Amino acid sequence: MSAPTATESAGRATPSLWRRLPSSPVAMVGLGIVLFWIVLALAAPLLPLAAPNAQDYMAMGHPGSSARHWLGVDPLGRDLLSRIIWGGRTVLAVAPLAVIVAYTVGCAMGLLAGYYRGWVDAAISRAADVILSFPVVVLYVILIANIGPSALNIVVAVVLASAPGIARIVRGLVLSLMHQEFVAAAYLRRESDVFVMLVELLPNCRGPLITDFCLRLGYTTITIGTLGFLGLGLPPPNPDWGGMVKQATSMITVFPHMSLYPTLALVSLILGFNLLADGITELSQAD
Numbered sequence: 650m651s652a653p654t655a656t657e658s659a660g661r662a663t664p665s666l667w668r669r670l671p672s673s674p675v676a677m678v679g680l681g682i683v684l685f686w687i688v689l690a691l692a693a694p695l696l697p698l699a700a701p702n703a704q705d706y707m708a709m710g711h712p713g714s715s716a717r718h719w720l721g722v723d724p725l726g727r728d729l730l731s732r733i734i735w736g737g738r739t740v741l742a743v744a745p746l747a748v749i750v751a752y753t754v755g756c757a758m759g760l761l762a763g764y765y766r767g768w769v770d771a772a773i774s775r776a777a778d779v780i781l782s783f784p785v786v787v788l789y790v791i792l793i794a795n796i797g798p799s800a801l802n803i804v805v806a807v808v809l810a811s812a813p814g815i816a817r818i819v820r821g822l823v824l825s826l827m828h829q830e831f832v833a834a835a836y837l838r839r840e841s842d843v844f845v846m847l848v849e850l851l852p853n854c855r856g857p858l859i860t861d862f863c864l865r866l867g868y869t870t871i872t873i874g875t876l877g878f879l880g881l882g883l884p885p886p887n888p889d890w891g892g893m894v895k896q897a898t899s900m901i902t903v904f905p906h907m908s909l910y911p912t913l914a915l916v917s918l919i920l921g922f923n924l925l926a927d928g929i930t931e932l933s934q935a936d
Contacts, residue, residue, distance in 0.1 A: 669932050676928020679863075682921030686914075690738040699728040701735040702886045720910050723893060724900055729907065733914050736888035740918065743800050744869040747807035748862060755812040756858075759819025760846045763827070770820070777813030785810055789872060793881040800883060803876065807869055818861060822854040829853075856933035863926035867919045874915045890915045 670676050699705070704726040705718070720729040762773040780788070792806040826832065827850075835845045876882040877891020885892070890911040897907030 670928070673928035673932055675924050675931065679921045679924025679926070679928060682917055683925060686737050686918050686921070687741060689734050690741050693734045693738055696734065698731040698734065701731045701888045702727060721904070721906050723907055724896060729893075729910055732888040732893060733890070733911055736890045736893065736911070737914065737918070739800070739883060739888060740870055740873055740890065743803055743873060744866055747804040747869055748811070748865050750804060751808045751811040751865070752815055752858075752862060754808055755815025756819050756851065758812065758816035760823060760851065762816065763820040763823025764842065764846055764850070766824075773816060774820070777816055780809065780813045781817075785872075786875065789876060790879065790881060793876060798876070798881050798884050803873060803882070807872065811865060811869075815861070815865075818857065819851075819854060822857060823850050826850055826853055856929075860926050860930045860933065863922050863929060867922035867926070870915065870919050870922065 670680070699718070705722060705728070707726075718728050718730070720733070723729055723732065758773050758777070762770040783791075788810050789806050792809060793802060796802045796805065823846075831849055831853075832845060835849050840849075873882060873889075874891035874894070877889040877893075878895045880892070880895065882889045882891050893911040894908045894915075897904070897911075901908050
């Protein structure tokens with residue numbers, strides 16, 4: 650009978666991180682905010698909302714709240730509440746997808762660099778250093794300006810900008826675990842390199858990676874908003890929180906609600922991701 654892996658032993662010793670999540674008030678508040686937006690986004694087609702791109706020409710002269718438009722309309726007469734909720738669908742689809750792909754690439758790079766070391770580590774580390782030498786916002790702007798604004802291109806830009814940083818984190822964690830007994834036991838069992846990396850090493854990096862994942866969701870949400878504000882987000886007329894803020898800046902002194910509501914939506918979602926990350930950090934440090 651083969652010896653249990655380190656992951657199996659740890660799972661029996663302590664409850665799962667997700668099972669202990671309710672014990673952290675900070676994490677639960679963050680999770681509640683995120684779930685609020687997820688539920689709204691999923692329910693958007695079922696809610697009695699105006700179409701996000703439908704223009705109400707009668708409301709353009711009176712853009713404040715009304716029975717037909719609870720949060721008012723934007724400068725083009727489109728319902729703000731509808732566009733905010735439908736814009737949330739975009740953010741909650743693009744941001745997690747971009748971060749998941751970035752983590753897939755970054756974890757692969759970090760595992761290879763930390764496990765094999767030598768010239769593999771040197772090549773991956775130097776490539777990561779080159780990309781990380783650019784300011785993140787500048788890198789995003791350069792990439793999107795050259796490949797064009799779209800949801801897919803935002804994912805590509807986030808992966809190229811984020812994967813090297815993730816690789817550095819994974820590499821450092823792998824190097825610290827390489828001399829642990831469970832790795833030596835895997836070698837004695839003649840496990841393959843892929844097994845050691847994916848079953849023994851990567852699961853034991855999960856604490857810091859889960860925290861970083863939640864933080865990167867917040868950073869990516871900021872990025873999507875920033876690109877939208879700069880005109881490099883989703884192409885119009887797609888609802889885009891950053892684009893909505895940009896569109897309303899010329900009228901902010903007269904109708905501040907046009908930019909205030911999408912800004913609050915963006916800030917609340919980022920706050921939710923950050924609080925969730927803080928709560929997970931507290932639980933990880935308590936292990």
